[in-house]
Amino acid sequence: MTKPQRILLSFDVEEFDVPREHGVDLPMEEQVRISTVGTHALLDVLKRHGVRATIFCTANFALRAPEVLQRILDEGHELASHGYYHWTFEPSDLKKSKDALEQLSGRTVRGYRQARMMPVPEAEIARAGYCYNSSLHPTFIPGRYMHLTAPRTYFMQEGVMQIPASVTPLLRFPLFWLSCHNLPFGLYRWLCRRTLRHDGYLVVYFHPWEFYQLDEHSELRLPRIIRNQSGRGMIDRLDRWIASFLVEGASFVTFSEFVDTL
Numbered sequence: 001m002t003k004p005q006r007i008l009l010s011f012d013v014e015e016f017d018v019p020r021e022h023g024v025d026l027p028m029e030e031q032v033r034i035s036t037v038g039t040h041a042l043l044d045v046l047k048r049h050g051v052r053a054t055i056f057c058t059a060n061f062a063l064r065a066p067e068v069l070q071r072i073l074d075e076g077h078e079l080a081s082h083g084y085y086h087w088t089f090e091p092s093d094l095k096k097s098k099d100a101l102e103q104l105s106g107r108t109v110r111g112y113r114q115a116r117m118m119p120v121p122e123a124e125i126a127r128a129g130y131c132y133n134s135s136l137h138p139t140f141i142p143g144r145y146m147h148l149t150a151p152r153t154y155f156m157q158e159g160v161m162q163i164p165a166s167v168t169p170l171l172r173f174p175l176f177w178l179s180c181h182n183l184p185f186g187l188y189r190w191l192c193r194r195t196l197r198h199d200g201y202l203v204v205y206f207h208p209w210e211f212y213q214l215d216e217h218s219e220l221r222l223p224r225i226i227r228n229q230s231g232r233g234m235i236d237r238l239d240r241w242i243a244s245f246l247v248e249g250a251s252f253v254t255f256s257e258f259v260d261t262l
Contacts, residue, residue, distance in 0.1 A: 003200030005250040008163070008258055009046075009053040009242075010134070012113065013039055013068070014086040015061050016209040022221040032064045038208030039068050041235055047075055049242045051252040056082040056113040056134070056205075059100035066104070073105055078254035080111035081130070089114070091121055094128035111255050113205075117145065117165065122158035132259050133157075134203065136164040139174045148172060153199055154262065161259050166203040168195050177206045181229045185237055189244060196250065201258065210234045 015031040046053055055077050062069045072079060081101055084093040094112065101109045112128075114120040114135035125133050138150040152172065154163050166175045168191055173179070175195060180188050196202040213231030214222055229237060242252075 003197070005196055005245075005248070006201040006258060007196065007245060007250050007252045008201060008203045008255055009051065009252055010080075010113075010203070010205045010255065011039075011042060011053060011055050012082050012115075012205060012207050013055050013057040013061055013072075014082055014115070014207065015058065015064075016212075017087045018209065018222065018226065019220045020087065022223070024219070024221050026220070028064075032061060034212050035061060035208045036065050036068055038211035039065075040071070041211040042206070042208060042238065043071060043075060043077075045235060045238050045242065046077070048239070049246060051242060051246070052076050052078070052254055053252070054078040054080055054111065054255040056080045056111070057101065058082045058086050058115075059084045059097040059104075060086070062101055062104050069104060073107065078111075078256055079105050079107055079109060080113065080134075080255065081109050082113055083115050086115045089118075089120075091124045094120075094124055094130070098128055098130065110259075122160060126159045130160060132161040132163055132255055134163045134165070134205075134255065136162060137167075137174065137176065138164045139167045139172045141174065161262065163203060163255060163258070165205060166192075166195050166199070166201075169198045175202070175204055177204075177210060178225060180204075180206070180237055180241070181210070181234065182225055185240065189241060192241075193245075193248075196245075206234075206238070211238075 016034040019026045055072050081097045084097040098109045111132045112130045117137045137145045138147045138152045215227040
């Protein structure tokens, strides 16, 4: 029996604090502006193809960009929590961000993803009322992740469905945003396609600031692996990536839709 080919496309919509990691303290207003421009760009691509995604949003960004939040809701995407702030975290933020997003949106927030895919107390996620968590990247990236022994596909923990980011079946090569930026497009698509066929589903994530023309802003001091293919390049890549899988009959589903079928 052929496995269903389901794609869980997601975006971490947050204040653009990446320059802070490279010694540049960007004002909050500018962080929000850059992510606002990028979010509208990626939403344009999704609307063009008629596909829905799951938007993991910080409460701080949602409060500062209500028009972006409203567009996300109006166009049928699922809203999930990415914490309260992107730069700092306290366990109390789990419930605090969920409550804030639900109050702003009038929707139930069922999912969570920790900023930078960092560890988060699973028991606290369940206590805050989430039913799924997508904060695990089961791969090895020096200085960031070392999760080669973690489950590669979805599993239950502390009463919460865990939905890790997708990695290739054999070498656990990450299929996240940096791979899309820096691999030849055909190779990235091929790796995604093989993983989708093997697992029956695919989890990928991007950020709105990737769809901003970062290579025109040397003052941000961002490394080339982040600036590469940013802005128009990523808009084109996302557009072609979605189109190629739609042609092959894959379906784009939200995280909640996926969880409800398990």
